[in-house]
Amino acid sequence: MSNAGGEQLDLDRLTARYPAIMAGGRWQAARLAFAGFALLASVVAGFASLDISWSRFISGFAELARIIGLMLPPDCGNPARLLLWIKALGETLSIALLGTLTAAVLAFPISLLAARNVTPAWPVRFTIRRGLDTIRGVNTLIWALVWINVIGLGPFAGVLAIMTTDFGTFGKLFSEAFEAADAKQGEAVIAAGGGELHRVRFGLIPQILPVLLSQILYLIESNTRAATIIGIVGAGGIGQHLTEAIRTLEWQQVSFLVLMILVTVAIIDFVSSRVRFAIIGNRPRAAMPHE
Amino acid sequence: MSHGLLTLPEAQLEPLRRTYAHARLKKRTQLLLAAALLLGAVILSGITAEVRIDALFAHIDRLSGYIARIFYLENHQPVWTDPAEWFWGLKKWLRLIGETLIIAYLGTIFGALGAFVLCFFAAANLAWSQVLRWFAVRFLEFCRTVPELVFALLFVASFGLGPLPGILALAIHTLGALGKQYSEVVENADMKPFEGVTATGATWPESVRFAILPQVLSNFASYGLLRFEINVRESAIIGFVGAGGIGQDLLVAVRRFYYSDVSAIVLLIIAMVAIIDLATERVRRHLIGREQAP
Numbered sequence: 001m002s003n004a005g006g007e008q009l010d011l012d013r014l015t016a017r018y019p020a021i022m023a024g025g026r027w028q029a030a031r032l033a034f035a036g037f038a039l040l041a042s043v044v045a046g047f048a049s050l051d052i053s054w055s056r057f058i059s060g061f062a063e064l065a066r067i068i069g070l071m072l073p074p075d076c077g078n079p080a081r082l083l084l085w086i087k088a089l090g091e092t093l094s095i096a097l098l099g100t101l102t103a104a105v106l107a108f109p110i111s112l113l114a115a116r117n118v119t120p121a122w123p124v125r126f127t128i129r130r131g132l133d134t135i136r137g138v139n140t141l142i143w144a145l146v147w148i149n150v151i152g153l154g155p156f157a158g159v160l161a162i163m164t165t166d167f168g169t170f171g172k173l174f175s176e177a178f179e180a181a182d183a184k185q186g187e188a189v190i191a192a193g194g195g196e197l198h199r200v201r202f203g204l205i206p207q208i209l210p211v212l213l214s215q216i217l218y219l220i221e222s223n224t225r226a227a228t229i230i231g232i233v234g235a236g237g238i239g240q241h242l243t244e245a246i247r248t249l250e251w252q253q254v255s256f257l258v259l260m261i262l263v264t265v266a267i268i269d270f271v272s273s274r275v276r277f278a279i280i281g282n283r284p285r286a287a288m289p290h291e
Numbered sequence: 292m293s294h295g296l297l298t299l300p301e302a303q304l305e306p307l308r309r310t311y312a313h314a315r316l317k318k319r320t321q322l323l324l325a326a327a328l329l330l331g332a333v334i335l336s337g338i339t340a341e342v343r344i345d346a347l348f349a350h351i352d353r354l355s356g357y358i359a360r361i362f363y364l365e366n367h368q369p370v371w372t373d374p375a376e377w378f379w380g381l382k383k384w385l386r387l388i389g390e391t392l393i394i395a396y397l398g399t400i401f402g403a404l405g406a407f408v409l410c411f412f413a414a415a416n417l418a419w420s421q422v423l424r425w426f427a428v429r430f431l432e433f434c435r436t437v438p439e440l441v442f443a444l445l446f447v448a449s450f451g452l453g454p455l456p457g458i459l460a461l462a463i464h465t466l467g468a469l470g471k472q473y474s475e476v477v478e479n480a481d482m483k484p485f486e487g488v489t490a491t492g493a494t495w496p497e498s499v500r501f502a503i504l505p506q507v508l509s510n511f512a513s514y515g516l517l518r519f520e521i522n523v524r525e526s527a528i529i530g531f532v533g534a535g536g537i538g539q540d541l542l543v544a545v546r547r548f549y550y551s552d553v554s555a556i557v558l559l560i561i562a563m564v565a566i567i568d569l570a571t572e573r574v575r576r577h578l579i580g581r582e583q584a585p
Contacts, residue, residue, distance in 0.1 A: 094336030
């Protein structure tokens with residue numbers, strides 16, 4: 001009891017001595033409570049506006065548990081199908097690699113036009129940046145639908161879809177990398193008698209090349225994931241088989257396919273992180289979009 | 292020659308030259324080898340992915356043709372001649388855009404809450420036990436590696452069509468992605484306050500609450516907002532598999548060649564994404580500003 005009284009006394013004395021800090025704590029608590037309440041209210045309002053049937057919600061979990069039970073053990077059916085899937089997985093990897101590389105090659109010159117320290121004319125920069133934003137704002141799957149109209153069903157449409165979205169992403173990332181580069185090296189090139197193009201070529205590009213390479217590698221990794229689902233709209237790869245297995249309720253095949261995807265992504269991650277390490281060392285990478 | 296550079300005697304210079312030439316040769320061989328490997332991979336994947344450059348160039352006009360076609364109405368007038376006809380379904384589409392945003396919002400909130408709880412178990416500097424940490428890290432990895440659409444398909448099969456499977460799929464993916472980022476933030480936190488609070492006799496949850504949480508909360512919020520931006524883009528297409536939002540209408544419009552509808556819906560999606568990006572960027576800048584202030 002005496003201990004509790006002492007604490008109380010202490011608290012009183014502390015409050016008297018540091019009124020600003022103690023009041024701040026209470027004010028902060030009130031704000032926190034308000035934020036928590038607002039969050040809860042928004043979640044409830046969100047659910048209410050969607051008119052979700054709660055009985056469906058409960059029975060859905062039972063159904064989900066049943067499906068997961070049906071998934072075990074993973075099974076591919078027969079060796080012929082396994083071979084087909086491995087080929088589709090190869091298609092997925094090819095889509096990711098080709099799409100990302102072509103996007104990088106195409107985006108490089110454009111990104112120069114979008115970087116402030118290369119292109120001083122702001123109307124050019126502004127137009128290109130908004131264009132890149134628009135391309136990026138349209139999802140890969142939507143681009144896949146557009147390209148299927150052009151080139152027909154198949155993995156090539158997937159390559160082009162990934163290329164288009166990543167063209168927008170790389171354009172933005174590369175131009176930001178250019179703008180973050182150190183200006184001193186370029187100034188040195190100018191001081192030594194170099195022209196504007198020399199400055200970009202010898203003062204800017206060598207500086208950020210490792211950054212660009214690591215960004216390309218990172219996007220190859222993330223596109224391996226994207227390329228696994230692009231088959232849902234018919235643009236090639238393993239996604240086609242996965243959708244089909246889910247639609248026909250072949251749950252053991254579904255879990256086998258998911259396992260295949262997990263293993264492949266893990267291998268790609270491992271290889272790419274090794275290569276990245278070899279290129280740039282253990283440098284932390286900048287924040288990436290659509291991770 | 293009097294102003295020539297000071298050079299070493301030939302006897303000393305020779306081995307240096309040789310080392311230099313050797314180093315350059317090694318570097319060049321490495322580069323060539325890497326280039327050859329890359330070229331091989333590109334050719335191989337070009338064959339696997341059935342790349343047909345000639346077909347692409349032969350049909351490239353279809354791309355411009357398609358993009359031009361979606362800006363024409365059924366009566367072959369450009370869309371801007373009759374905005375009312377172009378956006379005939381505006382009311383329905385805006386409702387679906389709202390649904391898309393709500394799916395993204397709820398998915399982000401639930402995913403972030405799960406990530407918030409799990410990240411303290413997955414962070415190397417706070418983990419109770421290595422076994423628990425291993426499970427937490429693998430679980431997060433699983434959640435972010437399986438694509439959202441696969442989860443969405445699975446949930447549509449068990450919960451039926453509608454926004455609920457979309458929310459769940461986004462929440463699981465968000466849990467995996469944010470859980471990793473959050474645990475990295477926690478691992479970068481300064482451990483001295485944690486030791487100090489623990490030394491006063493605080494339990495583990497108390498120490499986390501008073502020593503770690505104040506350090507990481509603004510970063511958590513910033514990453515959460517970034518994830519919300521990403522989820523808004525994702526929820527726009529999650530309707531492709533019937534998991535709610537505007538995606539379903541877009542897919543139908545594309546598949547049935549309702550050209551002007553395609554452009555209208557895509558423009559609405561782009562506008563939605565742009566507005567959300569602008570708004571969250573402002574909030575994030577505010578958060579970062581607060582973090583840097585003492």
